[in-house]
Each structure stands twice: as structure tokens, then as C-alpha cells.
Amino acid sequence: MSRKFSPLGIIAFIVVLFVISPLLVVIPTSLTSVKYLSFPPIGFSLQWYSKIWDRPEFVDSFLFSLELAALTAVIATLVGTMSGLALHKYRFRGSGTVNGLLLSPLTVPALIIGIAVLLFFTRIGLAGTFTGLLLAHVLISVPYVVRLVLTGLSSFDYTLERAAYIMGAKPLRVFIDITLPILKPAVMSGMIFAFLTSFDNVTVSLFLVSPTTTTLPLAIFSHMQESLDPLVASISALVILLSLVFIIILERVYGLDRLFGSNSHSH
Amino acid sequence: MSESRRRKMRTAVLLLAPAVAVLLGVFVLPMLYILLMSFQNKQEHISLVNYATLVQDPYYLQVLWRTIKLSLLTVLACLVFGYPVAMYMAQASSKMRGIVTFLIIAPHLVSVVIRNFGWVILLGEKGLINNVLMQAGLIDKPLRLMYNELGVVIGLTDSFMVYMVLAIATSMYQIDVSLYKAAGILGAGKLRTFLNVVVPMTLPGMLAGSTLVFSLSMSSFVTLALMGGTSVKVLPVIAYEKIMTELNWQLGASISFLLLFSTVALVTLFTRLVETKRYKEVFSS
Numbered sequence: 001m002s003r004k005f006s007p008l009g010i011i012a013f014i015v016v017l018f019v020i021s022p023l024l025v026v027i028p029t030s031l032t033s034v035k036y037l038s039f040p041p042i043g044f045s046l047q048w049y050s051k052i053w054d055r056p057e058f059v060d061s062f063l064f065s066l067e068l069a070a071l072t073a074v075i076a077t078l079v080g081t082m083s084g085l086a087l088h089k090y091r092f093r094g095s096g097t098v099n100g101l102l103l104s105p106l107t108v109p110a111l112i113i114g115i116a117v118l119l120f121f122t123r124i125g126l127a128g129t130f131t132g133l134l135l136a137h138v139l140i141s142v143p144y145v146v147r148l149v150l151t152g153l154s155s156f157d158y159t160l161e162r163a164a165y166i167m168g169a170k171p172l173r174v175f176i177d178i179t180l181p182i183l184k185p186a187v188m189s190g191m192i193f194a195f196l197t198s199f200d201n202v203t204v205s206l207f208l209v210s211p212t213t214t215t216l217p218l219a220i221f222s223h224m225q226e227s228l229d230p231l232v233a234s235i236s237a238l239v240i241l242l243s244l245v246f247i248i249i250l251e252r253v254y255g256l257d258r259l260f261g262s263n264s265h266s267h
Numbered sequence: 268m269s270e271s272r273r274r275k276m277r278t279a280v281l282l283l284a285p286a287v288a289v290l291l292g293v294f295v296l297p298m299l300y301i302l303l304m305s306f307q308n309k310q311e312h313i314s315l316v317n318y319a320t321l322v323q324d325p326y327y328l329q330v331l332w333r334t335i336k337l338s339l340l341t342v343l344a345c346l347v348f349g350y351p352v353a354m355y356m357a358q359a360s361s362k363m364r365g366i367v368t369f370l371i372i373a374p375h376l377v378s379v380v381i382r383n384f385g386w387v388i389l390l391g392e393k394g395l396i397n398n399v400l401m402q403a404g405l406i407d408k409p410l411r412l413m414y415n416e417l418g419v420v421i422g423l424t425d426s427f428m429v430y431m432v433l434a435i436a437t438s439m440y441q442i443d444v445s446l447y448k449a450a451g452i453l454g455a456g457k458l459r460t461f462l463n464v465v466v467p468m469t470l471p472g473m474l475a476g477s478t479l480v481f482s483l484s485m486s487s488f489v490t491l492a493l494m495g496g497t498s499v500k501v502l503p504v505i506a507y508e509k510i511m512t513e514l515n516w517q518l519g520a521s522i523s524f525l526l527l528f529s530t531v532a533l534v535t536l537f538t539r540l541v542e543t544k545r546y547k548e549v550f551s552s
Contacts, residue, residue, distance in 0.1 A: 022385025109486030120297035
């Protein structure tokens, strides 16, 4: 049934266009020469790119977001990989419950997690701190890593590890030479996904940032509520290009379809 | 317990400790804390005053209803537009299927703020849609396509389409192709095959996609703030206002639980209804 231009194909094309058009229009809009948003864009200039450098809040929040996302990715990957290994390798009584618990932050809306963390962290003095923000980002990223590592381990052949032990390898060496290479695609995708989860997040960050610790999506969010100008387009275009690099790596290393194979939310 | 099992158990506990610590400190305790807070008055005494306010003041029921209505409309839009895409994916060559899957998922990995900004460009007064309609002479002045409920549903549909498409596609892939042949041999036309074979077989996917899209829509905040403007009040928006603007944390906490509870209750009710009513045999497999 591979007729070209079937009615179904046309509908699918329109829906795909609907989903990607908001990202497609951002790039031409960033090249406009006028001061307001319009599409098709009017004129051509790179002024909105040079104007980014006059706005320290965007440059600073971009660097801050990168730093936060990188730290989140490293910590979440470590913590999540350790848990995944523990759950799969050492099946113990209650490991199913622990697994469910570790994934449970995915079932509660990000907004409610943000509210809960803000109120609780205010009580214990962590609200508005970098540590508080980082912990919250780690919390929402770990479940994805755990799930990816568990999927990666599901076909893992433990006789390989046993063979290495019999040949006299030490546990650390077995882990580095046998376990890690096999887990590498899952761990790497987990790390990239954790990075993107943190880098894209608005809803949880919203409650936890302070004037000195604002993330880029939140800076854009605040700016958009006050004024809509092509400046947001040039910043967004850069973010889209950067995200695209990570998305393509994810697609190559793991495959987006497998990543979204089971239900996963990120809002 | 033998020595080796004990050692294994200790390793497992050590490996799990950091994740469990984060989970407890950043999720379980905070959730319990706001649950307690929702049952406190402003003087931090135990009280039902917040929930009484939510039940008695018609304003909150209106907001709850608007939240549910917009979420249902989003589910409907995702179903209507997502179903054909999933069908196309099931029939397409593996190359086209890969391309469509990539294009549906990839935008989802870019921040929702940026996707919403793209919609502002498309739907604004000087945006693509208004420009095209004006040029074609179909309208005299720009249509108001956002900062209202329409804008919200468009933004949410874009955000959550991916879940619906993938859920339906997953159940679509499982249909045995010989079923189509069998239906054809038994004399069923295309429409009949679709209604009697394809739809029932994909019902679990539609249900899974719908409950997911519904839950996500109920708690959406960013799209509401950016594409709904100040006029579209839903539970997440007023929860935010109570907590960040009015600093009424107790009421804000109780609104969070109203949101959580109503979402879970409606999803459960809906699932029960569909499962017990007609297609029970589909779900039991």
C-alpha cells in the first residue's frame, strides 16, 4: 500500500507540518529588519543577532542554563545508572516497589512538583539557591535515565561478566571493560535526555529561580510576557540549532522512536 | 541469609541510596508537606477552610470546569488529527515511517517556550494565517487566534500530539495484516473494515493516548500563560497566582491537590467506562 499522495499521506503531511511549523518559522523571523513580529518576515538583517549581546540577561541565563543542564546530566546519569544496575542485577524483595517509586515523579505534574519543592525548600532554607534548583532538575531527570538503563540491561548477558571474573578480572575492571561498553548507548542517551530535560524546563524552574539564577527558557518566558519582538526569535533560533545537534546525536545513538517507546512526559 | 547474598544486598542498597535520597528529599517529603499544608489555615492550624473555599466558591468550580473543557478539546483535536498520522505510519514504508516518527518527536525536545513563540508568530495579528487570509480578501481585519481558548487548544494540541500519535501507532503496528484480507474475503468494504477491525483494535492505543494527553493538558501552565493571555484562567494558572502573587500557600497547595485528584478521578472513571462498556474483550488480551 505504498501509493504516493494517498489522502492519508496528505493528512499526515499536514499534521507533521502543523507540529514542525512553529519551529520552522522562528528562523526566518529572526532575520527580519523590522521591530515587530510578522510572517512572512520583512526585509533582511542580522541586527537581532547582534542585539543579543547587548542583553546580558540572555547571555548570562544561557550560560547558566548550560552549566545547570550539564551538571544535572552528569549527576542524574550517575545516580540513575547506579539505580538501574542495582534494580536489574540484584533483584531483591521489593525491587519492583523501588522501581515504581523511582519512576513516580513522572506521574505527578511538573507544576505540582515545582510548587511542592518551592514550599518545602522555603521551609528548609534551600529555596532560591543553586543547590535547590539543581536538586529539582536531578529529580525530574533521574527517572528517564533509570528507564533507559533498565531497557539497556534487559538484554544484558550476565555470563559475560561471570566469564571475566573467572578469567581473574577485578570487579572495577569488569565494570569498565564489559558492563559499561554494553550499556554505553543507554547511558549516553540518558545523559543527553537529562541534559535536554533540564535545559528545556520551565515549569519546575519557574518556582525555584532567583534573580541571580535564571535559566534561559525562563528569561525568554518572562520577556515574552512583557514584549514580543524579533529578539526572542534570534535567541530561539540559536537554541533550536543547538537542540538539533543533541536531537540528531540521540537519533543516531539510540533512536527517537525507542526513546519515546513507552510513555514519557516532560512537562 | 548467606554471606554472598548479604554482600549483594549491601551493594544494591549502596547503589540505590543516592536516588532514594533525592526522591525522598525532593519529592516525597515536599509532596507530604504540601498535603499537610492544604489542610492548614493561614495560622498553620489544622483546618478544612481551603477545601471549603474551593467547594463553596463558584469561581473555583468554573475554573475547574474550564480546565477540564480545554483538556477534553485538546484530547479531541489530538485524536482527530493524530489518528490519520498513526494510520499513515502503519501503512508507510519503513523509511517514511522513520521520517514521520522523527519529525513528530523531534520538536518535542525543544523547549515549550520556543514552540509557543513560534505559534505567536503564526497566529499573531501580522502572523502567517492572518496575512494569508487578508491577502486572499477573506477577512478585513486580523482574526483573534490567540490570547483566548482557541490559542490554548492549538498550543496544547501541538505539544501533546506526539503522545497520541505514538500510542495509536503502537497498537496499529500490532494489527495482523491478514485481518484486512480476512475482512475483505468476508465481503467487508474499506469503511466497514475500518470501523469493525481497525477502530476496535486501536482502541487501547486511543485510550492510552487520550488519558496521557488529558492528564498533561490538565496541568499545563506555560502554554496557558503564553497563548491564553491573562483571560484564560485554569487551575494551574490560579495555583501559580495564589502561591507566587498572593502568597496564599495553603490555598495554593489545596488547588494543587484539587488538580491532582480531579485528573486521577476523571481518568479512572473514563477508563472504567470504556473498558466495561463495549470493547471489554479487546482490553482483556
